[in-house]
Amino acid sequence: xxxxxxxxxxxxxxxxxxxxxxxxxxxxxxxxxxxxxxxxxxxxxxxxxxxxxxxxxxxxxxxxxxxxxxxxxxxxxxxxxxxxxxxxxxxxxxxxxxxxxxxxxxxxxxxxxxxxxxxxxxxxxxxxxxxxxxxxxxxxxxxxxxxxxxxxxxxxxxxxxxxxxxxxxxxxxxxxxxxxxxxxxxxxxxxxxxxxxxxxxxxxxxxxxxxxxxxxxxxxxxxxxxxxxxxxxxxxxxxxxxxxxxxxxxxxxxxxxxxxxxxxxxxxxxxxxxxxxxxxxxxxxxxxxxxxxxxxxxxxxxxxxxxxxxxxxxxxxxxxxxxxxxxxxxxxxxxxxxxxxxxxxxxxxxxxxxxxxxxxxxxx
Numbered sequence: 001x002x003x004x005x006x007x008x009x010x011x012x013x014x015x016x017x018x019x020x021x022x023x024x025x026x027x028x029x030x031x032x033x034x035x036x037x038x039x040x041x042x043x044x045x046x047x048x049x050x051x052x053x054x055x056x057x058x059x060x061x062x063x064x065x066x067x068x069x070x071x072x073x074x075x076x077x078x079x080x081x082x083x084x085x086x087x088x089x090x091x092x093x094x095x096x097x098x099x100x101x102x103x104x105x106x107x108x109x110x111x112x113x114x115x116x117x118x119x120x121x122x123x124x125x126x127x128x129x130x131x132x133x134x135x136x137x138x139x140x141x142x143x144x145x146x147x148x149x150x151x152x153x154x155x156x157x158x159x160x161x162x163x164x165x166x167x168x169x170x171x172x173x174x175x176x177x178x179x180x181x182x183x184x185x186x187x188x189x190x191x192x193x194x195x196x197x198x199x200x201x202x203x204x205x206x207x208x209x210x211x212x213x214x215x216x217x218x219x220x221x222x223x224x225x226x227x228x229x230x231x232x233x234x235x236x237x238x239x240x241x242x243x244x245x246x247x248x249x250x251x252x253x254x255x256x257x258x259x260x261x262x263x264x265x266x267x268x269x270x271x272x273x274x275x276x277x278x279x280x281x282x283x284x285x286x287x288x289x290x291x292x293x294x295x296x297x298x299x300x301x302x303x304x305x306x307x308x309x310x311x312x313x314x315x316x317x318x319x320x321x322x323x324x325x326x327x328x329x330x331x332x333x334x335x336x337x338x339x340x341x342x343x344x345x346x347x348x349x350x351x352x353x354x355x356x357x358x359x360x361x362x363x364x
Contacts, residue, residue, distance in 0.1 A: 020065040020091060020112045024104050024119075030054040031191065031218050031239050037061035042110050046098050049074035050081035052193050058085065060196075065091045065112040069098035072130060078142035083135045093117070095127035174293055175275045179232045179250050181294035185211040187336075188287045188301050189219040189230070191239070195303025198336040199226045202300065212296065214287045219303065220244035234290065235283035237263025245272060252276070252290070254283045285325040292329045299329060302336045 022042040027033035030047045034057035037043060043063045047054060048070040058066055072082040072094050085092045093115050100117060103124040104110060111118045117125040187202065189195060199222065206213070206228060215223045217235030221244050224230075230249040233240060237253060245251065245267070251274035255261035259278055267274045279286050284304060291299050326333060 018113070021109065022064040022112075024106060024108045024110045025063075026101060026104065026106055028098075028101070029239075030057070034058070034061065035218075035221065035239070035241060037063055040064050042067065042112060044069070044100060044104065046070050046101070047072070049079050050085075052080040052084060053191060055081035055084040056193065059088045059090065063090060065093070067093045067095060067100065067112065067117055067125070067127070069095045069100055073135070073138050074142065076142070078139045080139070082130055083132075083139055086130060086132050086135055092130045093127045094130060095125050100125040174277060174290060177232070177250060177252075177275065177290070177294065179212060179294075181212055181291055181296045183295060183297050185209055185298040185300065186214060186291040186296040187211045188214045188216065188284070188291060188299060188304070189223050190216045190284045190287075190301070190303040191218040191222065192303030195219065195222060196226075198302040199223070199228070202302065202336055203227075205300075211298075211300070212291070214291060215240075215244075215249070216284050216287050220247070220249075232287075232290075234277075234287040235263065237266050242270060245270060250275070252286075254279070254286050281325060288325055288329055288333070292332065296332065299333045300336050301333060304335065 020042065022040045023038070024044055025033055025036055025038075025041045026044040027036070028046040030045050030050075031054065033043060033045060034054070037058065039062040041061070041063050043058050043061075043066045045054075045066065046069040050068065050072040066085055072092060073079065082092055091112060093112065095117075104117070104119055108119055110124075115127045115129045116123055117127075187206070189199065203226070205211070212232070213223060213228055213230045214232045214234060215230035217233070217237065218239030220230060220233050220240040224244055224247060229247055232250045232252060233245065234252045235254055237245065237251070251267060251272055253261040253263040253267060253274050253276050255264075255276050255278040257278055257280060259276075261276050261278075264274075264276070277286055277290065279289070281289075288299055288301065288304075
């Protein structure tokens with residue numbers, strides 16, 4: 001994990017580049033690629049403004065190099081992804097275009113030497129290696145421009161408040177679910193920064209309080225890997241694996257307001273029952289709103305954005321709707337981000353602390 005000191009004072013030099021060989025794994029959607037990555041792979045992505053969560057996924061997979069067909073560094077805000085990768089010892093190469101997707105196939109053996117990508121001894125792409133000093137300097141420079149990014153975020157949030165007023169005050173048109181939230185705590189798991197650590201920190205709480213577990217799309221695999229089973233899966237159904245979708249959880253496809261649901265076709269192809277919720281915002285927002293509308297006594301968010309820099313690091317228009325959703329849910333929402341860094345819970349600490357908070361919020 002990057003420390004503040006590491007970011008402010010990057011190493012005074014980067015080691016000379018050397019050859020990295022590995023199996024090529026390609027995908028223009030990094031969150032989908034993360035499911036296929038194995039140790040020693042070369043990750044080939046097309047990810048502008050590489051975010052922290054994607055970098056964490058590739059670091060966890062122990063890839064040997066990352067080749068990005070887009071600019072990894074944002075020119076408007078301090079995105080942490082590039083710096084995290086390079087600090088972890090993983091070379092990051094930015095290419096000038098996406099032609100590598102035409103010249104390289106999944107599973108081929110490739111070699112990354114400096115900024116050059118070779119396949120079978122042939123040069124197939126050449127770009128620029130991003131160094132630690134350069135990335136540290138760029139991060140500090142973007143920090144000084146954070147005010148402009150905040151202004152854009154505020155303008156976008158006001159636009160969402162006007163266009164999506166139901167996120168703040170209205171009631172969503174929800175179907176009848178099999179999952180019972182009434183007067184029960186709920187955990188909503190999102191594939192976000194620190195979500196693996198958050199889940200580990202909450203294991204004892206899960207065992208003692210038996211909360212409803214809601215996985216948002218790609219977080220399904222993480223929940224299962226932690227030895228837990230989600231009660232509900234909400235999302236576009238594009239990044240959860242087939243096995244995860246078949247785990248027995250209730251499936252909720254997030255649809256646009258006009259009724260189009262991106263995940264409908266896949267769920268029908270798999271022969272799985274599902275319900276559809278048409279609403280503005282992100283799948284993360286819908287999962288939290290479902291829990292709130294259906295009577296959850298407490299919502300513990302795992303992996304969700306906690307602060308402004310985290311919102312900006314995701315670099316998406318929907319971040320404003322997530323901010324508004326948090327305003328609407330209010331006092332029953334608790335963030336688990338960084339919980340495990342505060343202390344190592346002794347027996348009963350998590351149960352007592354969150355249990356007391358739940359009782360306080362519910363007025364009991």
